[in-house]
Amino acid sequence: MELPNLMEDVLVVGHVSLSVRLMPSKLYGRVKRIGMKVILDTGSTIRQGIVAKGGKKMTEEYVEEAAVCHINPKDYKRLWIEYGHYLGRVKIITEIGEIVLNLEIDNSVPEGLIFVPRGPWINYVTSEDTFTSGSPYYKGMVVEIKGTDENVLNCKELMQKYKK
DSSP: OOOOSSEEEEEEETTEEEEEEEOOOGGGGGSOOOOEEEEEEEEOOHHHHHHHHTTOTTSHHHHHHHSEEEEOHHHHHHHHHHHOSOOSEEEEEOSSOEEEEEEEEOTTSOTTEEEEESSHHHHTTSOOOOTTTTSOSOSSEEEEEEEOOOOOOOHHHHHHHHHO
16 A cells, blocks of 8 residues: 555544644654554454355465454554554454454445454454353454554464463
8 A cells, every 4th residue: 555745644542633744754663553442343254154164264265264354444544654564464452362363455344443254363352251142242342453564373373372
């Protein structure tokens, strides 16, 4: 994603809105990576369902379909500015844990929200508590996201992490 030479963004820090004008700089890589708060939405995708129902959950194809975070282009740009270079992956952090997912820019995702297909990756950072609803807390959870160079775990690596 190419960004213009001069950008203006409104960043929300706590309850304070700041209008910030940024110019590309060699300092981008040195910016403190504070992350960004967004709302998590989860669900099934057609492609993920086809792969999962076909018995291919331990394949790279399933990783590509289920270990992905869909993000609005404007939110991606905010992460890009903060991180300083192209982001292919994102770390999702909750009070339960953290997980690295591939990042996909998606115009259908509203600003301030991320969408992650249901599966073992997002289950790793969501609560099993159903809050009397009978369903785990998969939607509407506030999470922190950060750009990362860390790798996405494959199914076997993820299952080993569950055991710890």
